Amino acid sequence: MKKRDILLLIGALAIIIFLWMAPPESTKPVPKDETHIQFHEMVKTxxxxxxxxxxxxxxxxxxxxxxxxxxxxxxxxxxxxxK
Ligand code: HEC
Ligand code: HEC
Structure with a gap:
């Protein structure tokens, strides 16, 4: 393997690990109940x-x-x- 390939590999791994460690989305999503389901549709259309x-x-x-x-x-x- 060339030196450049190894560096690319390390770079890709670093990005994957970074995304892995990001905290989960904490703000509550719009609920999918009777009141809000219409807005889920509306966002799509x-x-x-x-x-x-x-x-x-x-x-x-x-x-x-x-x-x-x-x-x-x-x-x-x-x-x-x-979502
Ligand atoms: C800048 C980001 C942001 C925007 C813009 C925003 N919110 Fe929020 N909202 C939050 C955060 C952060 C919380 C508290 C954390 C959580 O979701 O429990 C929250 C909480 C809430 C809650 C209470 C959730 C519970 O704990 O029961 C409601 C309801 C809500 N927001 C509705 C709205 C509505 C409707 C709008 C638009 C008029 C709005 N939010 C705009 C970030 C935002
Ligand atoms: C017809 C009235 C009504 C409308 C319009 C409405 N909501 Fe709500 N929403 C409620 C009520 C009532 C609750 C609390 C009870 C529940 O969870 O259903 C609520 C709860 C929420 C919560 C908190 C959910 C949780 O997990 O605690 C969020 C976030 C939210 N609404 C966002 C929105 C957003 C964004 C919009 C516009 C796209 C919107 N709502 C439009 C009545 C409404």
């Missing part, structure tokens, strides 16, 4: 931006309040994944 418009109909201080330490709220689906 119309995209995240369209779906997000509806989140705050329920997720607001009066109906379903956010946890007190909730971060900046615009663009829900950047952090709360739909």
């Amino acid at each position: 119309e995209g995240k931006k369209a779906a997000e418009k509806f989140c705050e109909d329920c997720h607001n201080a009066d109906t379903v309040p956010f946890p007190e330490d909730h971060p900046e709220k615009f663009r829900c689906l950047f952090c709360h994944k739909v």
Whole structure:
């Protein structure tokens, strides 16, 4: 094996190990229940931006309040994944 091949191999291994060690996604995903299933569909057909418009109909201080330490709220689906 050439020296360059060995370096490539070590580089690839380093990347795999790095990805392996990354912490699991910790922000809760959008639930797949009766309330939210429609948004999973909407993200597929119309995209995240369209779906997000509806989140705050329920997720607001009066109906379903956010946890007190909730971060900046615009663009829900950047952090709360739909999967
Ligand atoms: C019709 C009202 C309604 C709409 C619209 C809605 N939600 Fe919810 N959501 C709820 C309720 C009620 C709960 C708490 C009970 C539950 O888990 O279903 C909740 C819970 C959640 C949770 C916490 C789940 C958990 O594991 O604790 C997340 C995250 C969430 N919603 C994200 C979203 C996002 C993102 C949108 C927009 C795409 C959205 N919701 C739209 C009513 C709604
Ligand atoms: C910058 C990232 C970010 C954005 C944007 C964001 N959130 Fe969150 N959200 C979090 C984090 C972090 C938590 C607390 C950790 C967790 O998920 O338990 C949280 C918690 C929540 C919870 C409570 C989950 C529980 O523990 O029951 C709900 C509901 C929620 N977010 C809904 C929304 C909605 C709706 C939007 C858009 C209006 C939104 N979030 C935007 C990061 C974000």
